[in-house]
């Protein structure tokens with residue numbers, strides 16, 4: 650059985666792109682793999698030294714993951730800071746990470762540009778902390794987007810270097826995983842090809858029906874087709890891409906044909922799409938509200954996750970200390 654590990658920084662609510670691009674696959678994968686899903690709250694300190702609402706953001710991700718169907722008994726759902734073993738491994742990996750390679754990391758260079766007054770060592774060693782997250786469970790597969798691939802490459806470098814330094818074959822090489830044929834990329838409502846929180850074009854799973862309606866009715870469209878079966882502009886492809894995920898095949902077919910024979914009315918399509926997105930989000934949203942109001946249950950889930958993650962992390966740390974010679 651392969652070990653899959655995914656980390657998410659607690660920076661906001663999940664949107665449809667997160668759901669179809671990752672979380673839906675996590676729910677599916679958890680039954681066939683040894684899965685670790687964790688919330689990277691230590692990492693937040695590299696940019697936010699006073700994490701004012703960090704606890705609230707951590708709770709929100711826990712709630713949303715649970716509402717989407719991650720089963721805390723099957724998978725291991727935990728919070729990074731609940732597993733201090735990660736920090737010990739981070740220290741060991743830092744002894745073997747070179748200034749030059751850390752400085753060359755693209756995400757570090759970006760951060761130096763973004764926060765020139767806070768170029769702290771945590772930023773520089775962001776990749777070794779991430780490597781510790783991954784290697785503490787000796788993960789095989791790490792679902793990540795393009796922006797994280799360099800960090801994963803560095804994790805492989807650190808793993809191999811550790812093995813070589815101590816003459817062992819202990820750490821495996823974790824591979825980036827993009828879900829292969831299950832990868833679904835949800836576009837934005839503004840004609841861009843990616844839905845994201847930073848681009849302000851997202852529909853959140855927690856959005857109220859009226860908010861969803863407003864966002865979809867405002868989605869970008871063109872003047873409409875003038876020739877049968879004509880090529881579609883990106884913003885229209887986008888509406889159909891979302892519709893394909895949330896609407897029935899019949900509905901999709903209906904509007905697809907309407908586009909191709911030039912009878913489509915975008916207003917009708919958007920109204921239908923809005924109702925189907927609302928219908929899709931409704932049960933998730935209801936579960937979110939229910940779970941969020943049950944702090945006792947959440948505490949219990951967090952404890953179960955910490956215990957399971959501990960067991961795996963302690964084993965690694967014990968073995969690593971022995972290999973190094975402590």
Ligand code: TRP
Nearest residue numbers: 655656657658689692779782783
């Ligand atoms: N750096 C990741 C991001 O910004 C979050 C993260 C931290 C992570 N540790 C990880 C992802 C370990 C995968 C594995 O998205």
